[in-house]
Amino acid sequence: xxxxxxxxxxxxxxxxxxxxxxxxxxxxxxxxxxxxxxxxxxxxxxxxxxxxxxxxxxxxxxxxxxxxxxxxxxxxxxxxxxxxxxxxxxxxxxxxxx
Amino acid sequence: xxxxxxxxxxxxxxxxxxxxxxxxxxxxxxxxxxxxxxxxxxxxxxxxxxxxxxxxxxxxxxxxxxxxxxxxxxxxxxxxxxxxxxxxxxxxxxxxxxxxxxxxxxxxxxxxxxxxxxxxxxxxxxxxxxxxxxxxxxxxxxxxxxxxxxxxxxxxxxxxxxxxxxxxxxxxxxxxxxxxxxxxxxxxxxxxxxxxxxxxxxxxxxxxxxxxxxxxxxxxxxxxxxxxxxxxxxxxxxxxxxxxxxxxxxxxxxxxxxxxxxxxxxxxxxxxxxxxxxxxxxxxxxxxxxxxxxxxxxxxxxxxxxxxxxxxxxxxxxxxxxxxxxxxxxxxxxxxxxxxxxxxxxxxxxxxxxxxxxxxxxxxxxxxxxxxxxxxxxxxxxxxxxxxxxxxxxxxxxxxxxxxxxxxxxxxxxxxxxxxxxxxxxxxxxxxxxxxxxxxxxxxxxxxxxxxxxxxxxxxxxxxxxxxxxxxxxxxxxxxxxxxxxxxxxxxxxxxxxxxxxxxxxxxxxxxxxxxxxxxxxxxxxxxxxxxxxxxxxxxxxxxxxxxxxxxxxxxxxxxxxxxxxxxxxxxxxxxxxxxxxxxxxxxxxxxxxxxxxxxxxxxxxxxxxxxxxxxxxxxxxxxxxxxxxxxxxxxxxxxxxxxxxxxxxxxxxxxxxxxxxxxxxxxxxxxxxxxxxxxxxxxxxxxxxxxxxxxxxxxxxxxxxxxxxxxxxxxxxxxxxxxxxxxxxxxx
Numbered sequence: 001x002x003x004x005x006x007x008x009x010x011x012x013x014x015x016x017x018x019x020x021x022x023x024x025x026x027x028x029x030x031x032x033x034x035x036x037x038x039x040x041x042x043x044x045x046x047x048x049x050x051x052x053x054x055x056x057x058x059x060x061x062x063x064x065x066x067x068x069x070x071x072x073x074x075x076x077x078x079x080x081x082x083x084x085x086x087x088x089x090x091x092x093x094x095x096x097x098x
Numbered sequence: 099x100x101x102x103x104x105x106x107x108x109x110x111x112x113x114x115x116x117x118x119x120x121x122x123x124x125x126x127x128x129x130x131x132x133x134x135x136x137x138x139x140x141x142x143x144x145x146x147x148x149x150x151x152x153x154x155x156x157x158x159x160x161x162x163x164x165x166x167x168x169x170x171x172x173x174x175x176x177x178x179x180x181x182x183x184x185x186x187x188x189x190x191x192x193x194x195x196x197x198x199x200x201x202x203x204x205x206x207x208x209x210x211x212x213x214x215x216x217x218x219x220x221x222x223x224x225x226x227x228x229x230x231x232x233x234x235x236x237x238x239x240x241x242x243x244x245x246x247x248x249x250x251x252x253x254x255x256x257x258x259x260x261x262x263x264x265x266x267x268x269x270x271x272x273x274x275x276x277x278x279x280x281x282x283x284x285x286x287x288x289x290x291x292x293x294x295x296x297x298x299x300x301x302x303x304x305x306x307x308x309x310x311x312x313x314x315x316x317x318x319x320x321x322x323x324x325x326x327x328x329x330x331x332x333x334x335x336x337x338x339x340x341x342x343x344x345x346x347x348x349x350x351x352x353x354x355x356x357x358x359x360x361x362x363x364x365x366x367x368x369x370x371x372x373x374x375x376x377x378x379x380x381x382x383x384x385x386x387x388x389x390x391x392x393x394x395x396x397x398x399x400x401x402x403x404x405x406x407x408x409x410x411x412x413x414x415x416x417x418x419x420x421x422x423x424x425x426x427x428x429x430x431x432x433x434x435x436x437x438x439x440x441x442x443x444x445x446x447x448x449x450x451x452x453x454x455x456x457x458x459x460x461x462x463x464x465x466x467x468x469x470x471x472x473x474x475x476x477x478x479x480x481x482x483x484x485x486x487x488x489x490x491x492x493x494x495x496x497x498x499x500x501x502x503x504x505x506x507x508x509x510x511x512x513x514x515x516x517x518x519x520x521x522x523x524x525x526x527x528x529x530x531x532x533x534x535x536x537x538x539x540x541x542x543x544x545x546x547x548x549x550x551x552x553x554x555x556x557x558x559x560x561x562x563x564x565x566x567x568x569x570x571x572x573x574x575x576x577x578x579x580x581x582x583x584x585x586x587x588x589x590x591x592x593x594x595x596x597x598x599x600x601x602x603x604x605x606x607x608x609x610x611x612x613x614x615x616x617x618x619x620x621x622x623x624x625x626x627x628x629x630x631x632x633x634x635x636x637x638x639x640x641x642x643x644x645x646x647x648x649x650x651x652x653x654x655x656x657x658x659x660x661x662x663x664x665x666x667x668x669x670x671x672x673x674x675x676x677x678x679x680x681x682x683x684x685x686x687x688x689x690x691x692x693x694x695x696x697x698x699x700x701x702x703x704x705x706x707x708x709x710x711x712x713x714x715x716x717x718x719x720x721x722x723x724x725x726x727x728x729x730x731x732x733x734x735x736x737x738x739x740x741x742x743x744x745x746x747x748x749x750x751x752x753x754x755x756x757x758x759x760x761x762x763x764x765x766x767x768x769x770x771x772x773x774x775x776x777x778x779x780x781x782x783x784x785x786x787x788x789x790x791x792x793x794x795x796x797x798x799x800x801x802x803x804x805x806x807x808x809x810x811x812x813x814x815x816x817x818x819x820x821x822x823x824x825x826x827x828x829x830x831x
């Protein structure tokens with residue numbers, strides 16, 4: 001996987017998730033971040049820090065990205081969400097416009 | 099905030115709303131405002147998108163959306179004001195470039211701002227019905243830059259000037275033009291229309307008004323049209339290069355109106371180069387150009403069509419009424435065909451095969467062909483000429499083409515029955531003299547006539563062909579029965595013609611030589627023996643004969659002559675010198691025919707088997723005739739044509755005319771009876787109209803004649819006049 005095809009997402013606690021750009025761009029917010037014409041810091045370094053998203057949630061989000069790509073390509077499986085994560089996930093989703 | 103806590107108090111999700119620094123909004127906005135400044139200053143690389151997005155997100159979430167929005171408007175406006183100053187300061191040609199550069203910058207900045215404020219765009223703006231960020235940016239640009247008093251007129255003037263420069267043939271920066279125009283379109287179609295298109299069209303109209311005036315004074319029609327076409331193409335090209343596609347129709351309209359519509363009559367009637375001259379000189383290219391240009395304006399084609407029609411009618415009228423031209427019927431018809439070909443070609447090459455033009459052409463031909471009452475006769479003569487000799491060595495397809503052309507002329511004829519009359523005469527001559535070149539061609543023409551006019555029209559013509567066939571069989575039968583008796587004497591070929599099918603002239607049978615009349619009697623006996631209840635009469639005026647002759651120095655020739663000529667020649671078997679009177683007495687050939695046949699034997703060089711005293715071109719009643727012993731010919735067989743009645747002479751014409759009129763009477767009567775039988779009661783005008791309509795395919799019925807026929811029918815108790823309304827007729831069954 002080439003570096004320019006990936007993006008590093010960093011959680012509030014400093015955990016780093018390196019995932020495909022494709023997957024990350026499931027989030028409209030991240031997509032804007034990476035494609036905006038001006039070169040923002042994120043576009044330059046290929047990493048995004050989310051000081052308001054905890055590691056657990058960010059991990060779940062990354063899982064969701066990949067699941068979503070699969071789902072879109074026709075593989076219809078269920079995405080399991082633990083009930084206690086639901087609310088925070090929803091807020092993150094709103095933030096990320098996913 | 100540990101995981102532990104979250105699990106116990108799920109409600110804590112609302113934490114954002116709980117504690118807020120009172121200066122939070124102010125602080126956050128400052129960050130964003132700074133960012134916007136940086137973006138406009140091309141300094142965005144250090145900014146964190148996530149941070150900005152998060153700040154904007156939080157502001158909206160904490161109900162500071164309004165502050166964010168108004169802050170954005172204020173910041174952007176102040177930036178645009180600065181930009182407008184720098185654009186305003188740009189000198190001359192740099193003005194547009196500066197404008198374009200700033201526009202690009204603004205667009206880029208706008209997109210970045212929209213991206214970081216995405217959350218506001220998504221939630222706050224729809225719920226408060228405000229203008230979305232992108233559109234807001236465009237509106238602010240429009241109000242602060244494009245509609246800024248010091249820029250607005252300058253921009254328009256610059257653009258129009260550039261267009262003018264380009265129209266005078268210089269090169270301008272089309273890319274820059276395209277960008278600026280694109281900007282106007284991006285700002286909304288009303289901006290483009292108000293700030294550019296409308297004035298552009300006005301200026302263009304003025305420009306072309308002046309130019310067309312100039313051109314029309316100094317150019318001929320062809321050149322003018324070329325220039326107009328070029329201008330039109332230039333404008334279309336301009337639109338495709340840097341204007342809105344929707345402008346094409348508008349600007350071409352302007353050019354069409356100013357350069358074509360306003361000058362149409364003058365162009366068409368331009369001396370020495372107008373439409374008529376183009377038609378005369380077959381200028382397909384110019385005509386095509388005129389057609390394509392005029393088609394664009396209303397009434398354009400109508401104008402062309404009218405001028406063309408009146409021109410064709412005029413020239414056609416000259417053609418058919420010029421007495422010089424009427425001398426040679428074949429030439430006359432050939433000219434008509436050439437004329438038709440010429441215009442057909444023009445219509446197909448230049449006028450796009452336009453149906454309305456074809457119709458105009460047809461109606462023009464119909465108009466002038468019928469101006470000359472002899473057209474039907476001439477057309478038939480033309481066919482006669484073609485079928486006699488003109489088709490030799492011509493391929494079948496070409497024959498078809500010629501026949502089709504003739505049919506086309508035939509279609510224009512109003513008096514089709516006159517044509518039929520002549521055609522019958524000519525066909526009879528062809529058949530009897532065995533001179534038709536191609537049976538197939540003859541039949542093909544009959545088929546064409548049949549499809550054109552129906553079975554009735556050709557039934558008699560077909561009857562003639564049948565007679566020919568039957569006669570062959572009869573002759574075979576005759577010779578099998580009598581061949582032995584006849585031995586070495588002259589042979590006879592009889593064509594038995596059904597009365598009615600053939601245009602038999604009431605003619606006097608001439609005195610046949612004794613050898614022949616014996617043979618004829620034998621045949622009569624044979625024929626009447628096999629067919630009871632028939633009557634035979636000899637049409638000696640229509641026959642031909644092959645005569646073997648030996649001249650003074652022993653030259654032997656076979657002479658192909660008419661029956662009359664044969665009768666005359668046979669007289670010379672028993673005499674050396676015969677006077678005109680003696681010949682007339684002995685043969686009883688009618689005087690005009692006798693003169694004609696003597697003339698062809700005595701006065702035509704190379705065919706002069708007789709010698710005449712005194713030598714002169716015409717036959718006099720006191721002339722004397724001798725066998726021309728010095729007759730020589732390269733050929734063994736010599737064909738002595740009678741001076742064939744090419745064209746009918748004046749009295750003959752009158753006679754044919756009369757017969758045609760005579761034939762029309764029963765047809766008109768039949769039509770009246772048919773109509774009255776179904777209508778029972780009808781007034782005079784309607785009868786005339788219906789009869790005319792019914793007979794249209796054969797001839798144009800004369801109303802006076804129809805009236806006479808009606809009166810005759812009343813006399814014969816087919817019809818009666820209504821007692822009250824004298825204009826009404828009733829059918830009496």
